[in-house]
Amino acid sequence: MIKSIYIVQLLLPILLGFSLQGRAQTDPAAKSLLDKVSETYEGYKTVQADFTITIQQPQQTDHTESGTIYMATSAGKYHITMNSQDLISDGKTQWMVLKEEGEVQVTEADQSSDAISPVNIFSFYNKGYKYVAAPNERVGNNQLQVVELTPENTRAPYFKIKLRVNERTLLINDVTIFDKGGNKYVYAIKNTKTNPQIAGDKFVFKQANYPGMEIVDLR
Numbered sequence: 001m002i003k004s005i006y007i008v009q010l011l012l013p014i015l016l017g018f019s020l021q022g023r024a025q026t027d028p029a030a031k032s033l034l035d036k037v038s039e040t041y042e043g044y045k046t047v048q049a050d051f052t053i054t055i056q057q058p059q060q061t062d063h064t065e066s067g068t069i070y071m072a073t074s075a076g077k078y079h080i081t082m083n084s085q086d087l088i089s090d091g092k093t094q095w096m097v098l099k100e101e102g103e104v105q106v107t108e109a110d111q112s113s114d115a116i117s118p119v120n121i122f123s124f125y126n127k128g129y130k131y132v133a134a135p136n137e138r139v140g141n142n143q144l145q146v147v148e149l150t151p152e153n154t155r156a157p158y159f160k161i162k163l164r165v166n167e168r169t170l171l172i173n174d175v176t177i178f179d180k181g182g183n184k185y186v187y188a189i190k191n192t193k194t195n196p197q198i199a200g201d202k203f204v205f206k207q208a209n210y211p212g213m214e215i216v217d218l219r
Contacts, residue, residue, distance in 0.1 A: 029133040030147045033165060040170040047071045049192040056184040070198050076109065077203035088205050095205035097213070104210060106217045128152050136167070143167040157181075 041047070048071075054064045067082035076091040086097040089109050096105040134146040144164040151158065162176040171192050177185040207215070 026130045027132040030131045033133065033145055033147060034131065034163075036170050037165055037172065041073065044194045045072065045074060046195055046198050047073060047192065048196045048198065050190050052188045052190075054186040054188070056186065058182045070202055072198065072203065079202050088203060090203045093205075093219075097205075097210055102212065103214050103216055104205070104207075106205075106215065106219060108219050134162075137164065139164075139173070142173065144173050 048069070050066065050068050052064055052066045054062055056062050065082055065084065067080060069081075070079045071077065076089070078087070078089050080087040083099070085099055086095075088095045088097070092109055094107050094109045096107070097103075098105065129149045129151055131147055131149045134148050137144045137146055143166075145167050147163045147165070149161040149163065158177050158179040160178040162178070164173045164175070165171070166173050169192075172189050174186060174188040176187075179185070207213075
């Protein structure tokens with residue numbers, strides 16, 4: 001089974017939206033939609049959302065995990081909580097709480113341009129992807145606009161990302177990542193709240209909330 005650490009690292013860019021300036025452009029309709037999605041998310045100071053992650057592997061039972069994410073997007077701060085782990089950052093330090101291992105790994109928040117993190121989320125997809133609009137789809141009463149992205153780097157572990165956007169709200173509904181091993185990772189976003197009041201200490205690790213855990217400082 002894919003480790004939850006990998007799951008969360010892939011989740012971060014999905015929840016915050018995209019910025020397209022300088023990206024390899026292949027479809028004006030797809031670019032227009034993604035520009036609107038980027039502008040929508042960039043207009044919010046904070047975002048809170050529930051999510052589910054479903055891992056689909058050939059000839060294996062699907063694995064689903066749920067969680068909640070809180071973000072102060074412009075400050076690069078986030079707090080993701082799941083059954084297996086929590087991931088917290090105040091923009092400078094990151095605390096990865098591995099609940100099953102009883103360990104908290106402390107690292108510097110990675111602000112390098114080639115790392116996938118909330119810090120650089122609006123620039124990560126600026127290069128290296130081709131994209132094309134796909135036919136709209138409907139889920140319940142929601143009309144979803146669809147964009148498919150393909151990495152230009154052929155060594156990437158995945159070959160396609162399918163992004164579905166709520167046509168009315170311009171918020172991300174779900175994302176499916178297709179990897180080269182035949183696995184699919186489906187991230188469904190729901191109950192998105194924009195500009196909620198989030199206490200500043202939400203983005204700081206509190207050891208009292210994790211009694212008995214070993215602190216491993218990797219800085």
